[in-house]
Amino acid sequence: MADLKELYRQVILDHYRNPRRRGKLSGPHVHAEGLNPSCGDEFFLDIRVEDGAITDAAIEGQGCSISQASGSMMMDAIVGKTIDEVRGVSGQFKLMMGIDEGEDPLDHERPGAVLGDLEALQGVRKFPVRIKCADLPWTTLAEALERAEV
Amino acid sequence: MTDLTHLRDDFPILSREVNGHPLVYLDSAATTQKPVQVLDAVDHYYRTMNANVHRGAHALSVEATDAYEGARARVASFINAGSPNEVVFTRGTTSALNIIAYGYGLNVLKPGDKVLLTIMEHHSNIVPWQLIARHTGVELVYLDLTEDYEVDLSQLDRILDDAVKIITVSGMSNVTGTLGPVTQLVAAAKSVGAIVVVDGAQLVPHYPTDVEALGADFLVFSGHKMLGPTGIGVMWGKAERLEELEPTEGGGEMISDVQLYESRWAAVPQKFEAGTPPIAQAIGLGAAVDYLEKIGMTAVREHEVDITGYALERLADVPELTVYGPSDPSRRGGAVSFELADIHAHDVATILDQYGIAVRAGHHCAKPLMRHLEVAATARASFYVYNTHDDVDRLVDALMEARKVFGLDG
Numbered sequence: 001m002a003d004l005k006e007l008y009r010q011v012i013l014d015h016y017r018n019p020r021r022r023g024k025l026s027g028p029h030v031h032a033e034g035l036n037p038s039c040g041d042e043f044f045l046d047i048r049v050e051d052g053a054i055t056d057a058a059i060e061g062q063g064c065s066i067s068q069a070s071g072s073m074m075m076d077a078i079v080g081k082t083i084d085e086v087r088g089v090s091g092q093f094k095l096m097m098g099i100d101e102g103e104d105p106l107d108h109e110r111p112g113a114v115l116g117d118l119e120a121l122q123g124v125r126k127f128p129v130r131i132k133c134a135d136l137p138w139t140t141l142a143e144a145l146e147r148a149e150v
Numbered sequence: 151m152t153d154l155t156h157l158r159d160d161f162p163i164l165s166r167e168v169n170g171h172p173l174v175y176l177d178s179a180a181t182t183q184k185p186v187q188v189l190d191a192v193d194h195y196y197r198t199m200n201a202n203v204h205r206g207a208h209a210l211s212v213e214a215t216d217a218y219e220g221a222r223a224r225v226a227s228f229i230n231a232g233s234p235n236e237v238v239f240t241r242g243t244t245s246a247l248n249i250i251a252y253g254y255g256l257n258v259l260k261p262g263d264k265v266l267l268t269i270m271e272h273h274s275n276i277v278p279w280q281l282i283a284r285h286t287g288v289e290l291v292y293l294d295l296t297e298d299y300e301v302d303l304s305q306l307d308r309i310l311d312d313a314v315k316i317i318t319v320s321g322m323s324n325v326t327g328t329l330g331p332v333t334q335l336v337a338a339a340k341s342v343g344a345i346v347v348v349d350g351a352q353l354v355p356h357y358p359t360d361v362e363a364l365g366a367d368f369l370v371f372s373g374h375k376m377l378g379p380t381g382i383g384v385m386w387g388k389a390e391r392l393e394e395l396e397p398t399e400g401g402g403e404m405i406s407d408v409q410l411y412e413s414r415w416a417a418v419p420q421k422f423e424a425g426t427p428p429i430a431q432a433i434g435l436g437a438a439v440d441y442l443e444k445i446g447m448t449a450v451r452e453h454e455v456d457i458t459g460y461a462l463e464r465l466a467d468v469p470e471l472t473v474y475g476p477s478d479p480s481r482r483g484g485a486v487s488f489e490l491a492d493i494h495a496h497d498v499a500t501i502l503d504q505y506g507i508a509v510r511a512g513h514h515c516a517k518p519l520m521r522h523l524e525v526a527a528t529a530r531a532s533f534y535v536y537n538t539h540d541d542v543d544r545l546v547d548a549l550m551e552a553r554k555v556f557g558l559d560g
Contacts, residue, residue: 001551004504008497008555017492039496040513040520040527062526064496065556127500 006123008065015069015117020076023058030147034140041067041133043140049148053082066121066130071137073117078141083150090138093118098125099135152449158536160185171506174541179324179352179485179532180510181374188377191437192430202426204403218429221436228439229369230360231386238392238419239432242383243351244274246370249385249422250347253395255282259315266309266317268293268301269522270328273515275318275349295522299326299476303334314344321353325514325530326475327458327482336365345391351375356454356483358447367391373431378438382431385422392418399424450535454484457533457542461486464546471549474523487528490549493556495527501555505548
């Protein structure tokens with residue numbers, strides 16, 4: 001069951017059980033919702049954009065360990081980053097997951113160097129039906145960025 | 151107890167492996183596997199008599215028509231219908247429920263009328279009525295479930311009045327296995343002059359069904375959940391109901407005469423079978439019905455009570471596992487929904503799949519029921535004639551492995 005160990009790495013279970021930045025933002029923010037009607041997973045994402053950067057974010061919703069961990073890891077990966085940096089991380093994530101076609105962005109000599117905890121999600125690639133679970137927070141983020149008109 | 155283990159040899163798919171393990175198929179509430187007898191019947195039709203029905207004078211068309219109408223007669227006798235003409239072939243349960251909802255909704259129901267449902271209904275017995283409510287202004291009213299997952303009839307007196315024109319209820323829940331209180335609802339309907347529609351998608355494959363004894367006006371079900379092909383379903387209706395119900399699809403075969411500006415309908419059941427029907431699928435369903443009758447529906451039900459009882463007993467030993475459904479196997483069907491600790495149903499299903507075990511995970515097309523149960527998703531194991539105690543043991547072993555994957559003690 002090597003594939004299962006690869007899929008459900010400790011860091012994924014940690015984010016699933018202790019998700020970062022749960023809740024809603026008060027004050028000015030943009031809101032986006034991501035729903036997967038076939039499985040019922042849902043995300044409610046708030047981001048605050050100031051001076052071309054994401055200065056705060058919060059996330060709510062429910063779903064499987066893969067979608068929830070991906071959302072929690074996304075919080076760590078985007079808050080405090082410029083919009084350009086966030087777009088870069090999102091692009092690398094989608095390459096790593098095989099959602100977008102292109103070169104593997106990871107440095108396998110140095111695990112975690114490129115995408116941090118998010119790299120733990122690469123095991124999901126062996127479970128094609130679950131890739132959309134990992135991607136849901138990121139499609140929600142893309143919608144939030146569009147609404148923020150950045 | 152009837153031992154049905156020998157039937158497994160009739161199902162070719164059960165000998166395959168999934169992810170390196172012999173397949174354990176526990177998703178029969180979604181669709182059942184098919185025995186060679188059904189596969190052969192469909193194959194034989196296409197190889198030897200393929201033609202359109204009810205229209206050619208040539209030999210193939212006559213043979214195809216005989217086989218198609220023969221299947222109708224077998225289905226009629228399977229549910230003890232008064233006549234094969236009371237059996238309308240549809241694409242499935244969903245299609246049949248839409249025909250009834252639109253047939254009554256567009257022609258009979260009026261603003262202020264009510265349709266009574268239960269919160270355990272499948273989306274296919276909710277959404278068509280919501281669509282009709284938009285057209286007609288009828289009101290949908292729901293019966294709740296009790297803490298024991300039974301339909302709460304204590305609210306019936308409060309809800310029931312002369313405005314209720316249709317009562318539509320699942321005979322057996324695809325989530326909790328709850329048996330719908332059809333007898334009581336039929337009696338209640340009589341007192342206010344309402345008609346009763348029974349969604350038999352789960353009931354008919356698993357429970358001896360006699361429409362005369364049932365007393366409902368309509369019973370609908372799907373072929374693919376009872377060993378038959380996909381794309382075929384049944385709308386049984388009392389003869390007088392089928393007479394008053396307007397067709398919702400027009401086309402060939404459903405008319406007796408067509409003028410430029412109006413037409414007259416063919417007699418029942420053709421009135422509801424516009425276009426070329428699912429011929430091979432109906433013939434396959436006929437073979438499925440033969441297969442089930444050979445086992446005997448009493449034996450089918452006994453097997454289900456036995457394996458459901460065994461599953462409930464074994465699942466009770468899995469730590470932090472919650473089953474959503476009645477605990478007495480004789481008062482429920484074989485769809486067993488559960489939640490395991492804090493492991494999401496999709497993660498449970500992925501892990502079980504790695505052990506070759508097929509279960510459903512999600513909301514089971516019953517979101518109002520899931521909200522009532524206060525769960526977003528459950529995993530569901532569901533059983534049919536080919537499942538054994540060994541399958542249940544494999545499920546329980548894999549659930550213990552799932553706990554380990556999620557770092558929970560055995």
